[in-house]
Amino acid sequence: MKIGLDIMGGDYAPKANVLGAIAAHPLLSPKEHLVLIGDTQQIKPLLSENGFNPDHFEYIHTEEVIGMGEHPTKAIVQKPNSSISIGFNLLKEGKLDSFASAGNSGAMLVGAVFSVKTIPGIIRPCLSTFLPKLSGGVGLMVDVGANADCKPDILLQFGILGSLYAENVMGINTPKVALMNIGEEDEKGNMLSLATFPLMKDTQLFNFVGNVEGRDLFNDKADVIVCDGFTGNVMLKLAESFYVLTLKRGLKDEFFDRFNYENYGGSPVLGVNAPVVIGHGISSPLAVKNMIMQSRDMITTGLVGKIQAAFK
Structure with a gap:
């Protein structure tokens, strides 16, 4: 090797x-x-x-x-x-x-x-990043910057790629895959999420668990969160700021320490x-x-x- x-x-x-x-x-x-x-x-x-x-x-x-x-x-x-x-x-x-x-x-x-x-x-490759969970585990988010504009079939493929990575590299059995949205209800969202939801709901290619909201990034509702690269990059940069803010405020917290990018290495191109x-x-x-x-x-x-x- x-x-x-x-x-x-x-x-x-x-x-x-x-x-x-x-x-x-x-x-x-x-x-x-x-x-x-x-x-x-x-x-x-x-x-x-x-x-x-x-x-x-x-x-x-x-x-x-x-x-x-x-x-x-x-x-x-x-x-x-x-x-x-x-x-x-x-x-x-x-x-x-x-x-x-x-x-x-x-x-x-x-x-x-x-x-x-x-x-x-595969229509477009994507970038992924890791999400520390309050429970102690780690989740995955795709895409986080490679594709600012996406179509529903592209997001469906991101779900497949994220699920395969989570299962094979992260060791998560039957990863729970969710779609990032502005509400949990099936009918919520913009045109992209509304068109993507039924594709994911009907697929047998991964374990789809529905919509999640921004507040669910760090809980256990999903192991893999799918979104377009524009949304994902905004959330990634916001999450990265948490660790810096705790340092600037003199706060020591084990959970926020896990936001340090050094712990994860880099972003896999899937x-x-x-x-x-x-x-x-x-x-x-x-x-x-x-x-x-x-x-x-x-x-x-x-x-x-x-x-x-x-x-x-």
């Missing part, structure tokens, strides 16, 4: 990514190898400073980087030697089993679709032909370590193959 990691992506690259790789190494089996993609002249001194044997990793050298503010499609096309472009080429060629980066998220989405392609039958994880731009070493472990779990569970089988 070869797990690809973009060392140059993110606000604190390359140091945070290198330290995250070092932290992940003891948790990987001898057959699970990290491939670091980036400037080896910056990577190896950081390994040396931390007393880490560089022979534990494999390296693909490049000095070109896609900046956080660059146009995603233009950057992928115009910078074929960037760490993100190289990572996706290796993934496409089967020389990597997964690829993760805390770099330009738009470039990561474009790169995934251009290289390993969308799984046949619906493409290989495991891809997009990390937060401000990813710390802990976040990078968890992003690597998340990539490993997506490989070992055979998630992509199970999604491909579901959409045949």
